């Protein structure tokens with residue numbers, strides 16, 4: 001996994017400051033951000049591999065504006081979400097998100113008793129909280145740096161505890177072994193800083209009794225590449241395959257985005273028209289010749 | 303905050319707190335919202351619920367009467383499932399406080415969202 005992708009905007013400030021009102025508004029207006037968010041959530045749900053046709057209860061870590069939650073609701077599950085940013089949660093309220101939400105810092109652990117959730121998903125919040133400690137460390141004096149290290153350590157510990165919560169879950173599930181035992185899973189989408197960080201996280205997870213690992217989607221694309229830490233406990237399922245990008249990776253990614261969301265860009269519309277023309281030609285029908293206007297949006301006067 | 307969430311929530315993230323459970327609800331506004339009844343979901347949740355904490359929460363918000371004293375033995379009884387659904391999914395604490403039973407620290411609830419943020423020296 002060579003060099004990691006471009007620096008993320010959360011590098012600039014801690015998450016509760018970075019996700020201010022202005023940033024939060026993007027989660028209602030910027031279709032690109034919204035599509036990526038929904039896309040990631042749908043993928044995370046896929047990776048959670050919940051039993052089919054069974055309403056589950058899920059934990060959405062960094063639930064933000066509730067877009068990820070929307071994907072959960074659409075699949076018939078209930079969710080409880082945590083987020084550190086009031087501005088993001090306000091957007092979720094506007095959106096009438098159906099999950100229940102808490103204002104809370106993941107770095108301080110998860111305030112739930114164990115064995116409640118069927119699965120947990122986190123959307124890139126992990127790196128942001130690790131970042132908080134790091135930014136502080138770079139900027140400030142030695143003394144503060146020591147404190148930040150301590151904070152970082154606690155955050156890792158908190159991550160570990162979070163995993164413990166799921167381990168408890170597994171024990172409980174075993175106790176209730178009457179039912180077909182299905183392990184619960186946690187999926188963390190994250191942007192690691194380095195390969196070492198990836199292996200550290202995986203090592204921690206293994207120590208905590210998890211199987212699983214990192215699933216890489218679109219490994220050859222700088223833009224679309226996404227890493228998901230998939231932790232499984234109970235049952236043994238193979239780690240799911242990462243999505244592959246054949247040929248032009250960004251295009252493959254964009255196409256998937258469009259398929260999922262039904263987004264219609266001019267290029268997508270042109271492609272559809274082209275296919276339709278081809279079909280009609282095969283049927284021996286007459287079609288218009290392609291021009292530079294084909295599939296382009298028209299002014300209302302047209 | 304729904305009571306299903308309260309049933310899971312604890313203040314054990316505070317330094318020195320052992321259980322931090324159940325949190326005391328001091329509600330100043332409680333609403334009930336219609337939520338689609340999903341019997342299968344409720345059936346799945348019942349074994350996970352801490353019943354005495356649920357009774358306690360229902361009492362805090364004035365819905366104690368809506369809830370059976372014991373978790374139902376008969377999971378097929380739709381009337382009972384509906385009553386439980388009402389209490390855990392539809393009753394919503396919109397405004398007030400949650401209180402840690404051990405430290406008495408209060409967590410404000412605004413627009414239905416409990417603020418569980420802690421200071422660095424609380425954790």
Ligand SMILES: C[S@@+](CC[C@H](N)C(=O)[O-])C[C@H]1O[C@@H](n2cnc3c(N)ncnc32)[C@H](O)[C@@H]1O
Nearest residue numbers: 015062063064065067068084085105106125129
């Ligand atoms: C990329 S956004 C995802 C938003 C969300 N899934 C949605 O659908 O809008 C990351 C979210 O994680 C939250 N976050 C970052 N660090 C956090 C932390 N330490 N504790 C809780 N939430 C955090 C941010 O506030 C932000 O809302």
